[in-house]
Structure formats: structure tokens, C-alpha cells
Amino acid sequence: MHKPLALQCTSLNFRGFQYAQAMLFTIEEINNSTDLLPGISLGYKIYDSCGSIARSVRVALVLANGNEIVSAPSEATCTRPAQVQTIIGETSSSPCMAIATVIGPFQMPLISHFATCACLSDKTKYPSFLRTIPSDYYQSRALAQLVKHFGWTWVGAIRTNDDYGNNGMVTFTETAEQLGICLEYSVSFFRTDPSDKIKKIIDIIKASTSKVIVAFLSHMDMDVLIHEFSHHNLTGYQWVGSEGWIFDSQTAAMDRHHILDGAIGLSIPKAHVSGLRAFMMNVKPLNSSNNEMFTEFWETLFNCKFKQSKSPADKQTDCTGHEDLTGVQNSFTDMSLMPIFNNVYKGVYAVAHALHSILSCNKTCNNRVQLDPFTILQHIKSIHFQTKEGDEVYFNENGDPAAKYEIINWQPGTNELVDFVTVGLHDASLPADKQLNLQNKSLIWAQKSQQVPVSVCSEKCPPGTRKVLQKGKPVCCYDCIPCAEGEISNTTDSITCVRCLPEFWSNKRRDACIKKEAVFLSYEEIMGALLTAASLFGTCMTVVVAFIFFRYRKTPIVRANNCELSFLLLFSLTLCFLCSLTFIGRPSEWSCMLRHTAFGITFVLCLSCVLGKTMVVLMAFRASLPGSNVMKWFGPTQQRLSVLAFTLIQVVICILWLTISPPFPFKNFKEFKDKIIFECALGSAAGFWAVLGYIGLLALLCFILAFLARKLPDNFNEAKFITFSMLIFCAVWITFIPAYVSSPGKFSVAVEIFAILASTFGLLICIFIPKCYIILMKPEKNTKKNMMEKGATKCT
CATH class of the missing domain: 3.40.50.2300 (Response regulator)
Known part of the structure; x- marks a missing residue:
């Protein structure tokens, strides 16, 4: 068993030597000062830890206990036992943690100039640690x-x-x-x-x-x-x-x-610490004090060897001790670490200011005060002063500077x-x-390079896309997915796409919401213009027919079939043509109510007239039979009342519809994603189908009566034309229902207008055009002999 060899320093570290020199410079400056600690001289002890944590701890224990071997010149006298009150150092965080742990229970201040670990700010673990360099936390x-x-x-x-x-x-x-x-x-x-x-x-x-x-x-x-x-x-x-x-x-x-x-x-x-560089360069006084460190330092600095030195023999040049330092370029002569030297400077001055406060120094200091590390630590924590260069020095609650x-x-x-x-x-x-x-x-x-380097896992997602993380990779690695229809992202690297408001839709780039296209049957578009033209043409055609009938109202063909109902029918047909115009244009509250009610009432008026004419034909035939007097029950007054009664029923239905739940303008967002369909909601569907049902009932009744009267033995039997017109009317509206339900948007309106115009044209052409043809083209047939005289009412 052998005892482990003691740690040995193998080489001189110029940086450590510079830090020591910075401390020596500061102590000398303070000792030469008349303002700070007058009459008091600071002493020091320097130990080389050689970058070893174990050696650092050993030195700290020696300093804390005061049990080191003292080697002082024989002429030096000490008036009190040697005891270190504060430790300046270490340079690295790990040694400082070890030292602070050891001396913490003794409350001995440890001020570091280069230990930056944030962990050292924990005062529960390191209560006596302070530093003049910021924490790595920042x-x-x-x-x-x-x-x-x-x-x-x-x-x-x-x-x-x-x-x-x-x-x-x-x-x-x-x-x-x-x-x-x-x-x-x-x-x-x-x-x-x-x-x-x-x-x-x-x-x-x-x-x-x-x-x-x-x-x-x-x-x-x-x-x-x-x-x-x-x-x-x-x-x-x-x-x-x-x-x-x-x-x-x-x-x-x-x-x-x-x-x-x-x-x-x-x-x-x-x-910058004025005077420090000159002090460091002037290292020759170290030789006069027979400092052993000078020998090693000088041999390392100039790569030479003193005769009495024990340094390796590879250094062939002999040292004189008077070599010129001005031309040397190495880490010792380099002053780039002046900020760290300044930290050493501020740390020593912090101790001096604390002692100045404890000793109540003014022109003189109270030498009778018994110093102890705890008192010094408390005063160091509360100091706040400026160095001669204007740097503020203070410590926060964690012992850290700004x-x-x-x-x-x-x-x-x-x-x-x-x-x-x-x-x-x-x-x-x-x-x-x-x-x-x-x-x-x-x-x-x-x-x-002059350009800022690019270092990203994925390129930035442009507006119109969103980030989707790549499976199994960090959040910085992602794919750029285009936003869905109706959604946008207007920022770079957006993580979500925002849905546009109902009246808006995303543009092609998906980076902005634009107003949806308003869809309704307008006069400007081709389909609207054609339907408008057809409506106006039908109106004009009806007016022309009315003018012909009025011009030839005395002729037998006009007089033969109740001319009063014929003119009322022409008037109602004109309204039917015109009511189709209310379906064109942007729906409004009034147009929605007007279009359906006007359509319902005018068509009932039209069908009531047709029904009256059909009944006149049938009654006239019955009246021609021996002993029949039915015409007295269906004279002009009864015909007018029947038309009025049939029409009033539809008026009542429309009033109830408008009162309970009228049609209203509605924006349909569901039919098309990128368009708004402006349409008229029915309000009460029952009201709408009641209006259509009543029209269908009258049309069916007209068709049946006209069908029964189609073969009456007359040269001019109007019932045949009414039958054909009603056949067209019913066919159009039966076809209208599925077409209306299945047509999207404005096409449903166009289907309804087409049904109105087709059925109206059917009535006009089938009932009146044959008569106009005879009046204008075959006047020889426009005689009583060819006309059915029984049951006819006279036009005045």
C-alpha cells in the first residue's frame, strides 16, 4: 500500500498570474490611498490551485482555519494571529461551488471574478458567495x-x-x-x-x-x-x-x-483600469523580493533557464533577469482580458469599502473593532460605490452584479x-x-460572408399556408399545408388557418378573405335580359290583342263569347306578364312579398275569367235545349261576382300568408361555397303551397269544364281552345314543381319566371290568337252565320 502522490502543478498559467497581478495592483492602490482605509494596510496570501477542485478545497480549508505554515521574513512582525477574512477567486464555476460549499458554514465571503454558473446564485447552498461577473442565467x-x-x-x-x-x-x-x-x-x-x-x-x-x-x-x-x-x-x-x-x-x-x-x-x-498594464509589465520588482514564482515566470516568459534553476534542460538559453519585455507577444502581454482584470479590481475594492464601513473610517479608522467574516459578508452585500473609472459596483440579493x-x-x-x-x-x-x-x-x-446565414429545419410557411409538424421531429421541422377553401392565413409561419366570415371567401392564394360573389337574377345578365324581354313582349302582345278586340268589338266573333270577360282576361294576362318582372333584381323585403302575392292574385284573376268563359259556353249550350232557362242564373252579374269571389279567396290566402309569416330576403350560404345566393325565403311554406294549390285547383276545374265542352256543335267553339290552353298551363306547372325544387340559386327564380311566362303565353295564344287571325286574316268568317249566337252577351 502506498500513499497517493500529492497534486503537482506542471506549468505556469499566464492568465492565473495576470489575475494575481491584478489583485496585487488593487491592494497596492488601496494601501496608497488616503481616502479609503486611511492608516490601514491590506495584506494577502496567494495560493495556486492549479485548476484542481481538490486542491482548491484544500486551500480554502487552510485559509478558513488559519493553520497554514507561515514563512515570513525575519524582520516582519505580526501583532495578531494571521487569519484570512475574504477569499478572492476562483476563476471557474466548479471550483467555486466546491469552495463555497466548504466555507459557507463559516460565512466567509468568496468573491469570484469569472465564475458565471447560475447555480451559484442559490443562497441556500452558497450563502457567502458573491461575484463581480454576471450570472450565466442572463x-x-x-x-x-x-x-x-x-x-x-x-x-x-x-x-x-x-x-x-x-x-x-x-x-x-x-x-x-x-x-x-x-x-x-x-x-x-x-x-x-x-x-x-x-x-x-x-x-x-x-x-x-x-x-x-x-x-x-x-x-x-x-x-x-x-x-x-x-x-x-x-x-x-x-x-x-x-x-x-x-x-x-x-x-x-x-x-x-x-x-x-x-x-x-x-x-x-x-x-480600462488605468495603471494596471504598466504594473503588470513591471514584473522585475518580483525578483528583488526573492520570490520563487519570479524564476518560473521569467523562464516561461522568455523560454530561458537560470543557472540555479531546476527547470528542464531543453531550455538552452541562459536567463539574466534583465531581458526586455517590450517586444514579447504572448498571452501575458495580451491585455484583452482587461474586463476580467477589472472584475478582480472591483472585487478587492468591494472588500475595502466594506472594511471602511465596518471600521468607521473617516480621517482615521477604528483599529479596535474585532473583524469577523460574517460582519464583512453583510457589509459587502450592502456596498454601492463607483470605481475611479466610473463603474458602479453593487450586488443584488443573490450576490450578482448587473x-x-x-x-x-x-x-x-x-x-x-x-x-x-x-x-x-x-x-x-x-x-x-x-x-x-x-x-x-x-x-x-x-x-x-456578408449575408446572414440561414439555419432552419424547414423554410418559413408563407401566408396562405399553415404549419403541420413532421412526425417524430422537433417543432421547428414542419410541412407547409395550403389552407382549405374558405380559410386563410395572412401571417408567416401561421399554425392555424382562420375561417372567413360567412359573407367572405378565401382568394386563390388563401391569404385574404374577399367578398363572396352576390348571386341573383339581375337585368344585366343574359338570362335576366331575355326573360325581361319575353315579359315585355308578352305585355305588348297582350296590349295589341286588346287593341284589336277593342277596335273590332262590334264584330260577331268578339261579341259571340262574352267580350267583357275577354277584356278582363286580357287585363289579367297583362298583369301576369308584368308580375314576372318582380322576380328579377336583388331581393328586398317588399319585392319578396310582392312577387309571390302578385303572381298568385293575377293568375287566379286570369283563371277566374277563363273559368267564367268556359261556364258561359256550357250554360249557353244548356240554354239551347228546349225548356231550359239556366242562362238567367249565369248572366253578366253572376259572371262578375264569380270572378270576384274566386279572386277574393286568393286575396284572403295571401293576406293570411303575409300576416302570419311573409316571404323575406335571405342570404343562402349553403348552396355554393364561394357565392352568396340572394333569394326570397318563403316564410310560411304552407302559405306558398296554398297559393299554388288554389291556382292548380282552378286550372284543373277549367280544364275539366273545357274538356266537357270541347265537342259542342258550334262553328266556333271556344272551349276547344280553352282546353288546349289549360292543358299547356297544367303541363307547365306540373313540370315546374320538380324543376323549381332541384334548381339552385337564381335558376330556381328563372324556372318560376319561365313557368309564368309559358303559361301566360299559352293562355294568350290559345284563346285570343285564333280570333285575331279570323278578325284580321279571315274577315269573311266573322259573321253571325258562322258564330254561335246563343248565350252570347253583347259588347257596347
Whole structure:
């Protein structure tokens, strides 16, 4: 059994050395100040954790207990036991979590300048942790907003497999889902992972279709990843980076194959601490204090070897300790991490201001106050001051500062270097719609393109379509389905189609509702014009016949068959022709009531006259028989009363119909999808069929009586013509019923008008045209000898 070897630091990390230098600079500035902690000098102890969590915890316990081995110059005197009141560090989130867990019960403040994990804001777990860098909770949300701003909804994600990467990616994923962004893949790795695991990640990226990679990585993990991407020649991806690497000049220097060209991401806002650069460059005083670190630092910086050094023999050049630092270009002389140095600066000043308050410093400080970590922690939480550069320093209830970021874009600079160009700002303290502010600067994208890359699983659905998710795929992968008839979508990427209002219909592109075509039988269209012409022609024809009858009213053929009823019949036929016009045009409340009632009453008047004429013929024949006196019961007065009685019955039916449930204008949306049929609803169907039924009853009675009188022995027997006219009338209206019921829209109106005109023409032609023919063309037959004289009434 052997005891495990202790952890050993293998090399000097220039960044860690820079952070230590920043702390030393701040302490010296405070100690030289006459305004802050006058008469009080701050001391410090520096430990190298070598990036190890175990070593960090061990150091934290040593600092908390005060049991470390003290090695101080012999002339140094201490008036009280050495005890650390506050810890400045660590750089990474995972070590900070471990340290904060250990020292939390002691309430010892731990102020980090670069640990960004949102988990550290949990004060129940880490009550004494504070930081001068914003929480990743805000950075992750800002990254998601940035991705959304450029329309990237289909992205890949890579994270460091530690608390920083895992917790940051959790928040990013949650925010991305809320913003409609989908992750095609989300993989994690650590720089010490075996090559086969990194190879699997490379294969996943190669097989992906997304062109944007969100990298929540530390700069050390990004360096490893760049090497792998270069080895597999993977270029052309648009990188979106966290503050862990996006502003790191060392990472940019390693990108010799331009893998990260055009990268965009969030960085801590630029800062300047006056005097800090000069202090860092002036490292020679370290040599005068016999600091062991100086030897290692100087040998690493100039790749040389002191004679008494134990460094490897591969360094052939001898160090003098007086080498010129001005011409050196490496990560130590690079001041690009000044924002992080500023965080160290603000953290040390926060402790100083807290001590200034505790010691009640004015011109002097009260040295008798017993300091303890808990009191210092409470005062640090409540401090609020401005640095000499004008930066405000304070902590919220979670120990976090205000979250502000610069948006950095990698653009090609001179000598193959990268320029970190600030192209915008993100301020989490502003309302959500104003947090992201991109400046009017031209951005450079992957492969030095000027066009914003496109990274979507499916192209946007244009207006007129809706999104339908693809089975088994994320919500960003969908098909665009055209909206159904009568539905529209007038926005891009609509998830539903909206049905148009009943009076509207979708256009061909399905992106707008247009007014439905109004369908009714109008005078302007051909069918309406022809029916109107037929109606007017029939009216004129009737007037001509009436004029002929009036002109020849003294002739036997006119006098032979009750000329009074003939003129009344001609008048009713004229009304029948004209009433068909009420069916043409846009239906209105009055036209709907007028068309059916006028039709019903005029046709009953017409049929009553025909029925009267038929009965006159029959009665005249019966009167010619010996001993018959029936004509006295059916004289002119009785004929007028019969016509009036038959007509009044129809008038009563129509009045009841209009009173109970009259016809009314109605918009029919069901017959055609894309048209509105303007029609007259019947109101009471019983009223409509009662009107038609009564007309049919009179027509049937006329037909029977005329049929019985068709063979009476007269030279001119009008009953034959009435029989034929009634045959036409009945045939037309029997045919009308199924045609009317089955005809859609305006065609049903046309069928009704046609039935009216056909039956009216049938009556006019069959009853009157033969007489007109004799009057005009065969006047020799227009004599008493050829006429039936019995039963005839005289026209005066």
C-alpha cells in the first residue's frame, strides 16, 4: 500500500498570474490611498490551485482555519494571529461551488471574478458567495435572444461538461424552447476526454443539417475543439459563443484554419483600469523580493533557464533577469482580458469599502473593532460605490452584479489577426423587448460572408399556408399545408388557418378573405335580359290583342263569347306578364312579398275569367235545349261576382300568408361555397303551397269544364281552345314543381319566371290568337252565320 502522490502543478498559467497581478495592483492602490482605509494596510496570501477542485478545497480549508505554515521574513512582525477574512477567486464555476460549499458554514465571503454558473446564485447552498461577473442565467437567455434575432431556429449546441457548461446550456435550452428555437443536437465534452468521444461529437456535427453552433465552452475546451475541427477540415459553421472564449485572443491565435471566422457572441463589457498594464509589465520588482514564482515566470516568459534553476534542460538559453519585455507577444502581454482584470479590481475594492464601513473610517479608522467574516459578508452585500473609472459596483440579493454584455463579432484584421468588433449591447435590466440592441455596423459571418446565414429545419410557411409538424421531429421541422377553401392565413409561419366570415371567401392564394360573389337574377345578365324581354313582349302582345278586340268589338266573333270577360282576361294576362318582372333584381323585403302575392292574385284573376268563359259556353249550350232557362242564373252579374269571389279567396290566402309569416330576403350560404345566393325565403311554406294549390285547383276545374265542352256543335267553339290552353298551363306547372325544387340559386327564380311566362303565353295564344287571325286574316268568317249566337252577351 502506498500513499497517493500529492497534486503537482506542471506549468505556469499566464492568465492565473495576470489575475494575481491584478489583485496585487488593487491592494497596492488601496494601501496608497488616503481616502479609503486611511492608516490601514491590506495584506494577502496567494495560493495556486492549479485548476484542481481538490486542491482548491484544500486551500480554502487552510485559509478558513488559519493553520497554514507561515514563512515570513525575519524582520516582519505580526501583532495578531494571521487569519484570512475574504477569499478572492476562483476563476471557474466548479471550483467555486466546491469552495463555497466548504466555507459557507463559516460565512466567509468568496468573491469570484469569472465564475458565471447560475447555480451559484442559490443562497441556500452558497450563502457567502458573491461575484463581480454576471450570472450565466442572463447570458444564456441573451444568447437565445441573439440566436432568435437572426432567425436561426435550427441550431446545434456544444458545452463544457462541467457546472459552467451544463447549467448554462440548461437555461439556454429552456429559453430557446420559449422562443421557438430547436436544438438538433446538444453534446458535451471535457478537454481531458478520450479522442474517441470527441470523434463521436465530430461525427454528429458532420451528419447535422444545422449551420449554427452555440458553444458554451471555456477557452481551454474551445482550444481542443478547434484542433479537432481543423483536423477534420470542418469549416463554414456559424459559431455563437459565450464569454468563456468569444473575447479570448489566445483562442483566436490558435484558429489558424479560420474555423471561427465570423463568430458572434457575448462578452463582458470592455473596461480600462488605468495603471494596471504598466504594473503588470513591471514584473522585475518580483525578483528583488526573492520570490520563487519570479524564476518560473521569467523562464516561461522568455523560454530561458537560470543557472540555479531546476527547470528542464531543453531550455538552452541562459536567463539574466534583465531581458526586455517590450517586444514579447504572448498571452501575458495580451491585455484583452482587461474586463476580467477589472472584475478582480472591483472585487478587492468591494472588500475595502466594506472594511471602511465596518471600521468607521473617516480621517482615521477604528483599529479596535474585532473583524469577523460574517460582519464583512453583510457589509459587502450592502456596498454601492463607483470605481475611479466610473463603474458602479453593487450586488443584488443573490450576490450578482448587473448583467450587461457586449455583442462581439470576429472580423478579419491585419496580419491574419482577428478584430473583436463590438456590434451591439445586451442589458438584462431593461424590458425584454429592449434588452438586445444591435448597432448599425456591418457584420461578418462564417467564411467572411456578408449575408446572414440561414439555419432552419424547414423554410418559413408563407401566408396562405399553415404549419403541420413532421412526425417524430422537433417543432421547428414542419410541412407547409395550403389552407382549405374558405380559410386563410395572412401571417408567416401561421399554425392555424382562420375561417372567413360567412359573407367572405378565401382568394386563390388563401391569404385574404374577399367578398363572396352576390348571386341573383339581375337585368344585366343574359338570362335576366331575355326573360325581361319575353315579359315585355308578352305585355305588348297582350296590349295589341286588346287593341284589336277593342277596335273590332262590334264584330260577331268578339261579341259571340262574352267580350267583357275577354277584356278582363286580357287585363289579367297583362298583369301576369308584368308580375314576372318582380322576380328579377336583388331581393328586398317588399319585392319578396310582392312577387309571390302578385303572381298568385293575377293568375287566379286570369283563371277566374277563363273559368267564367268556359261556364258561359256550357250554360249557353244548356240554354239551347228546349225548356231550359239556366242562362238567367249565369248572366253578366253572376259572371262578375264569380270572378270576384274566386279572386277574393286568393286575396284572403295571401293576406293570411303575409300576416302570419311573409316571404323575406335571405342570404343562402349553403348552396355554393364561394357565392352568396340572394333569394326570397318563403316564410310560411304552407302559405306558398296554398297559393299554388288554389291556382292548380282552378286550372284543373277549367280544364275539366273545357274538356266537357270541347265537342259542342258550334262553328266556333271556344272551349276547344280553352282546353288546349289549360292543358299547356297544367303541363307547365306540373313540370315546374320538380324543376323549381332541384334548381339552385337564381335558376330556381328563372324556372318560376319561365313557368309564368309559358303559361301566360299559352293562355294568350290559345284563346285570343285564333280570333285575331279570323278578325284580321279571315274577315269573311266573322259573321253571325258562322258564330254561335246563343248565350252570347253583347259588347257596347
